[in-house]
Amino acid sequence: xxxxxxxxxRPDFAELLRTHVLLSAAALLIGIVxxxxxxxxxxxxxxxxxxxxxxxxxxxxxxxxxxxALCQPFLGFGFDTALVAxxxxxxxPILINASTGLREVSRDVIDAARGMGLSGSQILTHIQLPIxxxxxxxxxxxxxxxxxxxxxxxxxxxxxxxxDLIVEGTQRNDTAILLAGSLSVAVxxxxxxxxxxxxxxxxxxxxxxxxxxxTR
Amino acid sequence: MVxxxxxxxxxxxxxxxxxxxxxxxxxxxxxNFWEDIVPAIQGxxxxxxxxxxxxxxxxxxxxxxxxxxRKAYPPVTFVTGLLYSIPSLALFGILISIPGITIxxxxxxxxLVAYSLLILIRNTVAGLDAVPAETIDAARGMGLTNRQILxxxxxxxxxxxxxxxxxxxTVTIIGIATIGAYIAAGGLGKMIxxxxxxxxPTMIITGAVLATALAIFADLSLLALERRLRPWxxxxxxx
Amino acid sequence: xxxxxxxxxxxxxxxxxLALLTLTACGNVGSSGGSGPSAxxxxxxxxxxxxxxxxxxxxxxLYAQALEARGFNVEKKLDLGSEQIADKALQNGQIDLxxxxxxxxxxxxxxxxxxxxxxxxxxxxxxxELYAKREPADTMLTPAQFNNTYGVFVRxxxxxxxxxxxxxxxxxxxxxxAFVIFSEFKNREDSYPNMQKNYPAFDFxxxxxxxxxxxxxxxxxxxGEGDAGVGFTTDxxxxxxxxxxxxxxxxxxxxxYPAPVVRSDVLKKNPKMKGILNEVxxxxxxxxxxxxxxxxxxxxEDPEDVAAEYLQKKGIVE
Numbered sequence: 001x002x003x004x005x006x007x008x009x010r011p012d013f014a015e016l017l018r019t020h021v022l023l024s025a026a027a028l029l030i031g032i033v034x035x036x037x038x039x040x041x042x043x044x045x046x047x048x049x050x051x052x053x054x055x056x057x058x059x060x061x062x063x064x065x066x067x068x069a070l071c072q073p074f075l076g077f078g079f080d081t082a083l084v085a086x087x088x089x090x091x092x093p094i095l096i097n098a099s100t101g102l103r104e105v106s107r108d109v110i111d112a113a114r115g116m117g118l119s120g121s122q123i124l125t126h127i128q129l130p131i132x133x134x135x136x137x138x139x140x141x142x143x144x145x146x147x148x149x150x151x152x153x154x155x156x157x158x159x160x161x162x163x164d165l166i167v168e169g170t171q172r173n174d175t176a177i178l179l180a181g182s183l184s185v186a187v188x189x190x191x192x193x194x195x196x197x198x199x200x201x202x203x204x205x206x207x208x209x210x211x212x213x214x215t216r
Numbered sequence: 217m218v219x220x221x222x223x224x225x226x227x228x229x230x231x232x233x234x235x236x237x238x239x240x241x242x243x244x245x246x247x248n249f250w251e252d253i254v255p256a257i258q259g260x261x262x263x264x265x266x267x268x269x270x271x272x273x274x275x276x277x278x279x280x281x282x283x284x285x286r287k288a289y290p291p292v293t294f295v296t297g298l299l300y301s302i303p304s305l306a307l308f309g310i311l312i313s314i315p316g317i318t319i320x321x322x323x324x325x326x327x328l329v330a331y332s333l334l335i336l337i338r339n340t341v342a343g344l345d346a347v348p349a350e351t352i353d354a355a356r357g358m359g360l361t362n363r364q365i366l367x368x369x370x371x372x373x374x375x376x377x378x379x380x381x382x383x384x385x386t387v388t389i390i391g392i393a394t395i396g397a398y399i400a401a402g403g404l405g406k407m408i409x410x411x412x413x414x415x416x417p418t419m420i421i422t423g424a425v426l427a428t429a430l431a432i433f434a435d436l437s438l439l440a441l442e443r444r445l446r447p448w449x450x451x452x453x454x455x
Numbered sequence: 456x457x458x459x460x461x462x463x464x465x466x467x468x469x470x471x472x473l474a475l476l477t478l479t480a481c482g483n484v485g486s487s488g489g490s491g492p493s494a495x496x497x498x499x500x501x502x503x504x505x506x507x508x509x510x511x512x513x514x515x516x517l518y519a520q521a522l523e524a525r526g527f528n529v530e531k532k533l534d535l536g537s538e539q540i541a542d543k544a545l546q547n548g549q550i551d552l553x554x555x556x557x558x559x560x561x562x563x564x565x566x567x568x569x570x571x572x573x574x575x576x577x578x579x580x581x582x583x584e585l586y587a588k589r590e591p592a593d594t595m596l597t598p599a600q601f602n603n604t605y606g607v608f609v610r611x612x613x614x615x616x617x618x619x620x621x622x623x624x625x626x627x628x629x630x631x632x633a634f635v636i637f638s639e640f641k642n643r644e645d646s647y648p649n650m651q652k653n654y655p656a657f658d659f660x661x662x663x664x665x666x667x668x669x670x671x672x673x674x675x676x677x678x679g680e681g682d683a684g685v686g687f688t689t690d691x692x693x694x695x696x697x698x699x700x701x702x703x704x705x706x707x708x709x710x711x712y713p714a715p716v717v718r719s720d721v722l723k724k725n726p727k728m729k730g731i732l733n734e735v736x737x738x739x740x741x742x743x744x745x746x747x748x749x750x751x752x753x754x755x756e757d758p759e760d761v762a763a764e765y766l767q768k769k770g771i772v773e
Contacts, residue, residue, distance in 0.1 A: 012641075057435070058432055058435075060387070061387045061391075061428075061431045061432045061434075061435040062391070062428045062431065062432070063390065063391030063392070063394045063424075063427050063428060063431055064391060064395075065391070065394040065395050065405060065408060065424075065427075066391075066394060066408070066423075066424035066425075066427045066428045067424075069408045069411070069412065069420050069423070069424045070420070070421065070424045070425075072412065072417075072420060073239055073417035073420055073421060074239075076674070076675070076678045076679075076680055077635075077663065077665055077671060077674070077675045077678075077680045078663060078675075078680045145301065148303070149301075149303035149304070150303075152303045152304075152305045152306060153305060153395065155305075155664070155666075156398075156409070156412060156666050157412070157665075157666075158635075158663050158664060158665045158666075158671070158675065158680065160663075160664070163305055164638065164664050166305050166306060166308075166309045167638050167664075167666075168638045168639070168641070168642070169309060170309060170312070170398075170399070170536060170537075170540070171536055171537035171539060171540070171638050171639050172537065172539050172639055172642075172643070173537070173539030173540060173542075173543055174539075175313045178309045178310075178312075178313055179309070179310065179313055181306070181309060182302075182305075182306035182307070182309035182310045182313075183306070183310070185302075185303050185305070185306040186301070186302040186303065186306050186307075186310075189301045189302065189303055189306075190298070190301050193301050241755070244755070248757070318543075318544075318547065318549065319540065319544075320549075398536075400532075400534055400535070400536075406534070409666070410507075410534075412666050412667070412671060413507055413508065413666055413667035413669070413670060413671065414509070414669075414670050414751070414752065414755070415669075415670025415671055415673070415674045415752070416670070416755055418755075
């Protein structure tokens, strides 16, 4: 146990952790910046939405290692390549959820709002987005956890991150290093899951929370 | 130390195959198809199927039990959820630290099973929950025993949701099995890693594309099965 | 509805079948291409392992094929990620032998902490001695007579820009450069720490860790991900005029002569192995090794074919 703490105290551990978090955060942010506008743009076209969901579902089936590995022959080793691959992995859950969430806002609610004289964009900002927010956020949360987990694999294409520690521990048959790496990644993933879960709960408009409580 | 200037072999001067490696060497693929590619696919399918089978063997009975004794559901969800949130490479690392577990397919199968439990149990419970109480009552009224109700009424009706879970589990398993090659479990991931180690993009691309194709194939096949079992609902579910 | 019930009834049967499949087929998954030993063939079953970089693939294939040609039933496990993994596999019987380097075994496997022995022969003798004392004991056979040591190199334009010729020169400018290495090199005593010990100015601005020694490192440096890298002196890539190898007047590395390490009990049961393996080792020298490595790493030929061709040429195999 003490040996594990020793590894965590190593100067390069902080660097690896920093790279891991940076990779994940950047991939998630860029993924959101790409996926959300797309979902917004197609929210009123059933064909576009269906396409988005299908592409998203296929995207979710792609193994993380495959995407990371595929980028390597084209983009080389390093942080940037890993970022591109992780961004590609981040997009599908957000795209699916945002697209579905926006489209599933009940027609009645939208009609009522239109009846009250709200314009299209007002409906979007005041009605659709708030109602879809929890679903969209669930997608972001799924994406975040997946990105943090996949960032571990960045080590295989020279992207750095905590995966380096796991590989080092495996190569050197050093349980302390191995566990230090594995446990810190696990903890990071759990923190991400719980953290975003809390944010998701905070994002749910009060009315929806009450409604959800009633149906439980 | 060896004087590098002594290397006389002229053909070594040309490193273009490393600087700009050819992306796909089709000759290599056709030459090694039966020798390397097919065994990799076989190994991968094997790993995935075995893990899925074991996961089902554990999760189906557990799901049934937990749907009956709901108090057990939260702790079961907690444990399986915890396992699910541990990133695969990390879980492999933890498993091979345990004395007695050597690198090879065993830790990978254990991990793959662990990852599938959450979704499979959750969907089994959800599927069983969705069976209308009246249907069960009617069956009981007709004189069926609890066991008969389970197998003849509840499980068949729960099947679409269970299959939906199997679909997600299968795709997850196929994906993570690729990483298992790092700890010598074989499969398509081995082609990917060997390709990276040897700076040989053809192997990387072949392995990655085949793994992706396998995952998508499984996803679409199970989706088709799910749709056939569920003729009354065509809506897509969210992620 | 009836179809579904049938489906459900079939499930336990399916699972049982799969379970049976698992138990019988368990051994086959994971082996890297060699056929499993079969009882009918009569020859003793040997598993040859190797680490997973070019020279190791070649050496592993050479030893495996030589043994196979002389009546052994060889299974190959040429994908062990490091000497630690290989050693563990050796000691717990998953493999029976693998090619190791005298220096590596001393520093990284056998826990030797003294000064690096001053001659190749002394290095070998010390390693052999320590291997024999282990539990279970191992035998390090006669090494091939060449040194495969580290070659730290930089890209030609970097060498020209900073006028770099020796490791000392490189150390001075290292904070401005990125160093591409493989995982163990970063912290193993005979690797980067060794460089820092002897040339304390070493402090690379960035360290990029790639998956394996060899190809990825050369690729990384040539494509600009890093400015300096580390390779083996038997790598074909180091001959390129696009790379400049740094001189090491202090001779900081231990001697790394390749030698097969066999578990002693296996060797005792199969004394014939010694002669076969030694014959292969004796036939190799730096030039030959470089050429074989280059065929695999630069021309992308299969290690198995390269080894087969070589063994035939040398008359070790018909």
